[in-house]
Amino acid sequence: MDGKRRTTPLARTCEVPHACPAPLRLKVLSHAPWFAGLSAEEIEAIDRRMRVSGYAEGETVYRAGAPATHLFILATGRVKVLRPSLDDGEVLVDVITPGAMFGSLAALGNSACPDTARTLTVSCALRLSAEGFREVLRRHPGVALAVLDDMAARLEASQQAMRRLAGGTVEQRVAATLLTLAGKLGEPRGDTVLLQVPLTRSDLAAMTGTTTESVSRTLSRLRRDGVVSTGRRWTALTDPARLARIARG
Amino acid sequence: MDGKRRTTPLARTCEVPHACPAPLRLKVLSHAPWFAGLSAEEIEAIDRRMRVSGYAEGETVYRAGAPATHLFILATGRVKVLRPSLDDGEVLVDVITPGAMFGSLAALGNSACPDTARTLTVSCALRLSAEGFREVLRRHPGVALAVLDDMAARLEASQQAMRRLAGGTVEQRVAATLLTLAGKLGEPRGDTVLLQVPLTRSDLAAMTGTTTESVSRTLSRLRRDGVVSTGRRWTALTDPARLARIARG
DNA sequence: CGTTCGTTTGACGGATATCAATGATTGTGG
DNA sequence: CCACAATCATTGATATCCGTCAAACGAACG
Numbered sequence: 001m002d003g004k005r006r007t008t009p010l011a012r013t014c015e016v017p018h019a020c021p022a023p024l025r026l027k028v029l030s031h032a033p034w035f036a037g038l039s040a041e042e043i044e045a046i047d048r049r050m051r052v053s054g055y056a057e058g059e060t061v062y063r064a065g066a067p068a069t070h071l072f073i074l075a076t077g078r079v080k081v082l083r084p085s086l087d088d089g090e091v092l093v094d095v096i097t098p099g100a101m102f103g104s105l106a107a108l109g110n111s112a113c114p115d116t117a118r119t120l121t122v123s124c125a126l127r128l129s130a131e132g133f134r135e136v137l138r139r140h141p142g143v144a145l146a147v148l149d150d151m152a153a154r155l156e157a158s159q160q161a162m163r164r165l166a167g168g169t170v171e172q173r174v175a176a177t178l179l180t181l182a183g184k185l186g187e188p189r190g191d192t193v194l195l196q197v198p199l200t201r202s203d204l205a206a207m208t209g210t211t212t213e214s215v216s217r218t219l220s221r222l223r224r225d226g227v228v229s230t231g232r233r234w235t236a237l238t239d240p241a242r243l244a245r246i247a248r249g
Numbered sequence: 250m251d252g253k254r255r256t257t258p259l260a261r262t263c264e265v266p267h268a269c270p271a272p273l274r275l276k277v278l279s280h281a282p283w284f285a286g287l288s289a290e291e292i293e294a295i296d297r298r299m300r301v302s303g304y305a306e307g308e309t310v311y312r313a314g315a316p317a318t319h320l321f322i323l324a325t326g327r328v329k330v331l332r333p334s335l336d337d338g339e340v341l342v343d344v345i346t347p348g349a350m351f352g353s354l355a356a357l358g359n360s361a362c363p364d365t366a367r368t369l370t371v372s373c374a375l376r377l378s379a380e381g382f383r384e385v386l387r388r389h390p391g392v393a394l395a396v397l398d399d400m401a402a403r404l405e406a407s408q409q410a411m412r413r414l415a416g417g418t419v420e421q422r423v424a425a426t427l428l429t430l431a432g433k434l435g436e437p438r439g440d441t442v443l444l445q446v447p448l449t450r451s452d453l454a455a456m457t458g459t460t461t462e463s464v465s466r467t468l469s470r471l472r473r474d475g476v477v478s479t480g481r482r483w484t485a486l487t488d489p490a491r492l493a494r495i496a497r498g
Numbered sequence: 499c500g501t502t503c504g505t506t507t508g509a510c511g512g513a514t515a516t517c518a519a520t521g522a523t524t525g526t527g528g
Numbered sequence: 529c530c531a532c533a534a535t536c537a538t539t540g541a542t543a544t545c546c547g548t549c550a551a552a553c554g555a556a557c558g
Contacts, residue, residue, distance in 0.1 A: 149355075151400040200537090201536075206415075212536085212537080213539085216537060217538085232522090232536080418546090450505065459547085460548080461504085463545095466507080481505090
């Protein structure tokens with residue numbers, strides 16, 4: 001790139017929280033994987049079952065330990081999913097993008113949430129109670145199949161991620177993790193992909209099963225080699241192809 | 250126990266393959282998590298949709314790469330799930346016990362199986378086509394919810410396993426893996442828990458993300474300390490409590 | 499009995515965790 | 529607007545775990 005950029009390439013998000021309007025909600029729902037293929041009427045029927053909530057940046061949607069009573073579908077914004085770690089901290093587990101579901105499906109109705117959800121930006125989410133969820137599944141069998149597909153895909157992804165984490169060097173794991181994140185929420189900027197996520201070294205360390213120092217060293221090396229460039233609240237993959245090669249070994 | 254046993258504590262399985270009889274099938278189905286709470290008539294209706302197959306020891310149920318056309322529910326026996334590794338080998342991913350489902354739900358109908366299933370013992374499995382599965386879900390919404398719970402639980406378990414594998418020493422990971430396996434298919438023998446699974450060092454290594462040598466060393470140490478004892482086709486946890494303490498660190 | 503496969507043990511080097519110190523960035527209160 | 533504190537990032541030195549290479553051993557199988 002130009003090599004003289006002095007400002008961060010971040011777009012500041014400083015809007016006020018808001019509940020998103022009906023047309024947007026319907027658009028999001030009709031594009032969400034869970035409800036693909038449903039008729040407009042069905043989408044509207046489902047929409048009527050859901051409550052809308054707007055959240056400010058950094059607001060907590062639900063907290064680990066609280067009873068899991070609702071599922072959420074993100075309409076706009078970004079939400080991070082955090083899991084309490086042993087030493088009283090929190091580690092980033094996932095980042096949710098619009099159209100995706102979050103909330104503790106496993107714990108629904110029975111036990112406590114294993115994790116916390118907090119917004120990264122101003123966000124709007126649709127909320128569905130456990131009872132409402134069951135009702136939707138009963139009424140729309142096609143949705144149940146889609147949800148099942150989603151869960152199966154997540155399971156498969158999780159198992160693949162596990163295998164990635166198990167073997168390989170720290171560099172490979174960091175590279176693979178960055179690529180996964182980029183695939184999910186990267187924004188293309190010419191050749192490079194920009195990750196507008198406040199990703200601390202500790203977050204990356206927890207995700208790759210290593211320490212903050214090792215992550216820092218690895219990123220320094222990658223930066224020297226011109227593969228990535230980083231700032232405090234962003235990360236850019238300047239050579240994704242090369243990064244992929246590194247991830248594969 | 251008697252303390253003077255010189256032979257391996259294994260029960261030989263040398264029965265002939267067979268398709269299990271209807272009463273057994275119904276018993277298995279009514280105890281399977283997916284169909285819990287269904288009426289006898291519903292169970293029978295589902296049973297009629299399924300085909301029964303008997304398998305000999307070591308027989309392949311389905312092979313990685315083949316199109317994923319069926320789901321299976323294990324009625325009797327043990328089935329191992331293997332995933333092809335990069336170097337042309339196979340690594341053990343999971344062991345299925347009666348009542349549990351196996352088969353590539355994620356790939357159903359669309360893509361190819363990511364893994365292979367092979368019997369560890371003479372087994373009997375119920376087979377359900379992708380179409381039949383969708384049909385069952387449509388007809389019995391309660392089953393869809395149970396399946397969803399199952400998938401969610403598996404996803405949660407997978408993510409926890411991932412976190413376990415990510416951090417910690419080889420000893421901790423091996424201990425945790427042994428405990429997980431024991432919880433799934435261990436047979437209590439007084440204080441100790443017996444794992445009647447042909448578990449090679451390579452299998453354990455792949456599951457814990459390390460090498461056969463490291464696993465061997467670790468098990469030798471644990472054996473010296475009286476925590477486990479191993480044979481060629483079995484593993485026994487002689488002090489599960491201590492092993493759990495090791496796993497936690 | 500020899501072959502093969504899995505296991506065990508040793509020696510060694512490299513990757514990486516740990517400890518420690520410094521530098522950079524952000525946010526805060528004056 | 530500035531100084532300060534707090535947090536995060538970076539870098540270095542050192543110890544150690546563990547992966548790699550190598551060899552011996554044992555069990556199963558024909």
